Amino acid sequence: MKNRWLLPVLILISFVSCTPDKDELAVKELDSLFSTVWQKDQPGAVVLVLKKDSVVFEKAYGLATIRPNTPAQPGTFFCIASVSKQFSAVAIMQLAEEGKLSLDDPVSMYFPQFKADFFKQITLRHLLSHTSGIPDVRPRTDSLYVYHSTDVESYSYLDTLSFLNFQPGTHYEYMNPTFQLMYTIIEKASGIPFEEYMHTRIFLPAGMKESVYFEEGRTIPEMSHGYEWNKISGQWEECDYGETSFFATKADGGLYTSVREFVQWEKALRNNLFISPQMTREAHSPKIATDIPYTGYGYGWFIEERPGFTKRVYHTGDNGGYQIYAGRYPEKELLFLIFSTRNISRESTVEKAEQIMQQAEWL
Numbered sequence: 001m002k003n004r005w006l007l008p009v010l011i012l013i014s015f016v017s018c019t020p021d022k023d024e025l026a027v028k029e030l031d032s033l034f035s036t037v038w039q040k041d042q043p044g045a046v047v048l049v050l051k052k053d054s055v056v057f058e059k060a061y062g063l064a065t066i067r068p069n070t071p072a073q074p075g076t077f078f079c080i081a082s083v084s085k086q087f088s089a090v091a092i093m094q095l096a097e098e099g100k101l102s103l104d105d106p107v108s109m110y111f112p113q114f115k116a117d118f119f120k121q122i123t124l125r126h127l128l129s130h131t132s133g134i135p136d137v138r139p140r141t142d143s144l145y146v147y148h149s150t151d152v153e154s155y156s157y158l159d160t161l162s163f164l165n166f167q168p169g170t171h172y173e174y175m176n177p178t179f180q181l182m183y184t185i186i187e188k189a190s191g192i193p194f195e196e197y198m199h200t201r202i203f204l205p206a207g208m209k210e211s212v213y214f215e216e217g218r219t220i221p222e223m224s225h226g227y228e229w230n231k232i233s234g235q236w237e238e239c240d241y242g243e244t245s246f247f248a249t250k251a252d253g254g255l256y257t258s259v260r261e262f263v264q265w266e267k268a269l270r271n272n273l274f275i276s277p278q279m280t281r282e283a284h285s286p287k288i289a290t291d292i293p294y295t296g297y298g299y300g301w302f303i304e305e306r307p308g309f310t311k312r313v314y315h316t317g318d319n320g321g322y323q324i325y326a327g328r329y330p331e332k333e334l335l336f337l338i339f340s341t342r343n344i345s346r347e348s349t350v351e352k353a354e355q356i357m358q359q360a361e362w363l
Contacts, residue, residue: 026360045340064224081317084255089300128299133164151183179252207264211257226321244320
């Protein structure tokens, strides 16, 4: 009689021990989702989720390069395109807190060659938040200029620019050339070449030892390539430097890094390694509404404050075949990365992944 409950209890214990917990279920569901997006024999991606201090999801899908076929790996380096902007923005804010520049400095202070008087009204805050009013009218008839220009060459049209799209600070218009200006501003304010500054003051302190800006002929470790599908040839074709415009500029989009090194960046931001908590709050506060629902732009980041959902501080990156998503969810101490070598339905994929993470109580 005394053992009559033993078998049911053992069965219950066995059932409980075999039932996956929420974390395990989330990992399986995320893997199932991403496996439908990137196939083994096609351009691929690496996805990572950092929850507090632990990587709870990390997996590579598909190929980093075609011809030769090289599988993507967690250490693969991707061009993160416009996600690079936050690094330049942090460098500017770092210099501001060191007293080497002010976010209220006019652009004319750094570019006396710009002839128009309105550059005296445009401040660094306007550049950081895409509210400068500066139009993107870079000449696109010269293929050498389009495909190979540096930051300085790319923004050189501003020397003789004679009009603005709107009064500074009154509207939002996403603009790459305004972030290219930061290349020179960082150099002039610090007295250090841009790449040297970013390497010694940003990447190395963060632990991003191999992250590097693209430059023709430069060796990049475990480098991937971006790809686009050619409907005529029925093949994936390389689409990055030499095939897509303005790939060689750095301050607005030329950084190559891996998801593992980006995790180090996230930890450095959380630990206020570069800028103070007050400056971080300013950077992560919307300065202007964008055309994306519930979303504003701060200094180098989009900020989404959707009703019923945790605050999302994020950026996307698109250049050639590369498509990137880097989302921070500060209230949950969560980072979600998608580094892809091809175009995907990014917004839909992110939304589905967020739903899975909500169910697991990660978000």
